[in-house]
Amino acid sequence: MSTDTRTSAGSGADAGTASLSIAEAADRLGLSTHALRYYETEGLLVGAPARTPAGRRRYDEQDLRWIVLVQRLRATGMPVREVREYARLCREGAGNEQQRLALLRAHRERVLAQLAEVSGHLGAVTAKIELYEGTVGTVGDR
Amino acid sequence: MSTDTRTSAGSGADAGTASLSIAEAADRLGLSTHALRYYETEGLLVGAPARTPAGRRRYDEQDLRWIVLVQRLRATGMPVREVREYARLCREGAGNEQQRLALLRAHRERVLAQLAEVSGHLGAVTAKIELYEGTVGTVGDR
DNA sequence: GGTTGACTTCGAGCGCGCTCGAAGTCGGAG
DNA sequence: CTCCGACTTCGAGCGCGCTCGAAGTCAACC
Numbered sequence: 001m002s003t004d005t006r007t008s009a010g011s012g013a014d015a016g017t018a019s020l021s022i023a024e025a026a027d028r029l030g031l032s033t034h035a036l037r038y039y040e041t042e043g044l045l046v047g048a049p050a051r052t053p054a055g056r057r058r059y060d061e062q063d064l065r066w067i068v069l070v071q072r073l074r075a076t077g078m079p080v081r082e083v084r085e086y087a088r089l090c091r092e093g094a095g096n097e098q099q100r101l102a103l104l105r106a107h108r109e110r111v112l113a114q115l116a117e118v119s120g121h122l123g124a125v126t127a128k129i130e131l132y133e134g135t136v137g138t139v140g141d142r
Numbered sequence: 143m144s145t146d147t148r149t150s151a152g153s154g155a156d157a158g159t160a161s162l163s164i165a166e167a168a169d170r171l172g173l174s175t176h177a178l179r180y181y182e183t184e185g186l187l188v189g190a191p192a193r194t195p196a197g198r199r200r201y202d203e204q205d206l207r208w209i210v211l212v213q214r215l216r217a218t219g220m221p222v223r224e225v226r227e228y229a230r231l232c233r234e235g236a237g238n239e240q241q242r243l244a245l246l247r248a249h250r251e252r253v254l255a256q257l258a259e260v261s262g263h264l265g266a267v268t269a270k271i272e273l274y275e276g277t278v279g280t281v282g283d284r
Numbered sequence: 285g286g287t288t289g290a291c292t293t294c295g296a297g298c299g300c301g302c303t304c305g306a307a308g309t310c311g312g313a314g
Numbered sequence: 315c316t317c318c319g320a321c322t323t324c325g326a327g328c329g330c331g332c333t334c335g336a337a338g339t340c341a342a343c344c
Contacts, residue, residue, distance in 0.1 A: 021290080021291080022290090022291075023290070023291085032332085032333075033290095033291090034332075034333060034334075035331090035332065035333085037292090037293090038331080038332065038333090041293095042331095052341095054291085054292095054339085054340060054341065055291085055292065055339085055340085056290085056291055056292075056340090056341095057291085057292095069266075069270070072263040072266050072267060073263075073267065074331095075259065075260065075263045076260050076263045076264055076267065077260075079330080079331095080330075080331065080332095081330095097274055100274060101271060101274045101275065104267060104270060104271045104274070105271060107267065108264060108267060108268060108271065111260065111264050111267075112264070115257060115260065115261065115264075117217065118217065118218050118219075118253065118257065119257065121214040121215075121217045121218045122218055122250060122253050122254070122257075124211075124214050125214060125215065125218065125246060125249065125250060125253075126250060128211070128246060129243060129246045129247060129250065132239055132242060132243045132246070133243065163320080163321080164320090164321075164322095165320070165321085174302085174303075175320095175321090176302075176303060176304075177301090177302065177303085179322090179323090180301080180302060180303090183323095184301095194311095196309085196310060196311070196321085196322095197309085197310085197321085197322065198310090198311095198320085198321055198322075199321090199322095216301095221300080221301095222300075222301065222302095223300095
């Protein structure tokens with residue numbers, strides 16, 4: 001309630017480039033405003049969002065897209081420290097594409113390995129479930 | 143070096159039932175002795191391991207099998223508190239098989255959902271990688 | 285001009301799952 | 315008998331990733 005009207009006011013407020021307040025951005029990304037500021041101070045963003053003359057953050061599409069990537073990396077288990085490293089590489093501009101690539105590839109390998117491991121364990125749990133389904137009358141399991 | 147000889151000494155030390163010291167069990171399970179005791183005090187074990195007259199823990203095959211299950215549950219992301227709950231149900235004996243089943247099924251559903259989510263995010267990361275591979279243009283490639 | 289309330293910074297606190305260290309006990313080898 | 319080292323319990327500490335609250339500022343609306 002009340003986060004209404006004046007949505008993308010600020011400066012331009014016209015076609016194309018939206019520019020959201022932190023609350024709007026948080027809402028759209030499914031994060032808290034606290035988390036968004038945390039990401040920023042922790043150096044997870046490739047570039048800090050713009051500020052209004054009064055010092056308030058404005059998130060544009062580019063900011064949002066980057067944060068979505070950060071969320072994906074985080075959601076796949078990349079530690080904050082490594083996201084920071086990746087962000088740093090991107091911030092430094094061209095010339096380190098190989099490093100970025102290596103970082104992402106290493107991450108992908110880890111995630112694949114973990115997916116396989118979890119799947120394996122899940123298989124065992126499923127077997128256990130089926131055992132119960134078949135045995136829901138027999139006591140001696142454990 | 144020195145966790146040698148006297149491996150499964152203790153009492154019997156014969157065929158079939160081994161009965162390991164905490165260090166041996168930890169070693170075999172890939173856990174620390176600290177973690178093993180922690181699991182026990184936190185109620186994650188369905189039954190406490192036996193003790194020697196001197197009060198030292200002896201892990202038998204049943205203990206080990208249970209702990210392997212605990213590890214699988216943990217490795218698939220089940221919170222300690224929920225493992226404790228499951229252990230409690232098993233400890234209470236017969237009559238609650240449906241509850242155990244429900245717990246395991248719910249866990250499986252969560253894990254499947256998370257596997258799907260992670261896979262999705264990983265797909266996006268892979269796309270990013272391929273983008274770099276294309277951009278970097280035939281550099282190392284292989 | 286006053287009120288409102290979303291914003292700002294800062295630092296403390298928290299939930300999780302162990303991990304670590306201290307201090308003491310005890311069984312077995314020499 | 316003595317020593318060694320693996321065991322015991324206990325409680326504190328830690329790394330991670332936020333989360334939360336306090337205190338203050340400032341733009342906009344009435």
